[in-house]
Amino acid sequence: MNKDRPKYRQIIEAAVEVIAENGYHASQVSKIAKKANVADGTIYLYFKNKEDILISVFKEKMGHFIDKTVKAISEKETAKEKLLTFIQMHYKQLSESPYLAIVTQLELRQSKPELRAEINKVLKSYLNVIDSIIKQGLEENDIQTDINPQLIRQMIFGTLDETVTTWVMKSQRYPLIDQAEEVHQLLTKGFFK
Incomplete structure (x- = not known):
């Protein structure tokens, strides 16, 4: 179809x-x-079924999200600027789609292994965007080389994930985008030179 x-x-x-x-x-x-x-x-x-709908929602929305984010970060030069834009895009797009924020932060946390595996496949392309920023930072000697890049990726993803989950749990009562600069500063102080 x-x-x-x-x-x-x-x-x-x-x-x-x-x-x-x-x-x-x-x-x-x-x-x-x-x-x-x-x-x-x-x-x-x-x-096929309700699971297929949930996975398709995530694929569609995440695909659109990644396309817009990649376009926005490609306009920036340094890894530091790209990371800030990445954070801003993450917050902006979920702020503009409160229902999607609820689905991604709460409903995609499914315990069924098959469903988790499908969601993780989609998430991989999102994580690849983070990896590309880290790779550029390492190549340009802006990121500390004594920190495991996978750990840096986890810190970026985990921080964004947790701040959005908190925003959702607090009924989206404050502008999420207002945290972008501070989150960026916190992250970059941790692993940028």
């Missing part, structure tokens, strides 16, 4: 909202269909 068709998009957008509002386990396919304004059976023309 062609994924560029409007109904596919409608279902993806509806799924983000329904899953954010009800939680993954309480989000029946029928609720998603109703929100998307399509018949229940139409969902199965595009997706």
Whole structure:
């Protein structure tokens, strides 16, 4: 089935909202269909099951997120500038999509190993963007070489992940983007020269 068709998009957008509002386990396919304004059976023309919908939501949204982020950081020169832009884009895009923030921070934490494996495949391309910034920083001798690059990646990812989760848990009561500069400063003081 062609994924560029409007109904596919409608279902993806509806799924983000329904899953954010009800939680993954309480989000029946029928609720998603109703929100998307399509018949229940139409969902199965595009997706195998509810798990496939969740994974597809993540793939679609993360793909779009990565494309915009890569474009924005490519306009910067140094690894330090790229990292700041990366942080800003991460916060900006999730701030603009509060339902997506809820889904990524809470509902994607699934315990089913098969589902986790699929989510991790998608996450890999996001982590590759962080790795490219670290690699540039190492090549330009801006990042300390005595710190394991995987640990640096974990610190960047973990910090962003935790700050967004806290923002979601506090009902998004403050502008997430306001933390970008401070988070950048905290991270760069840790491993940049």
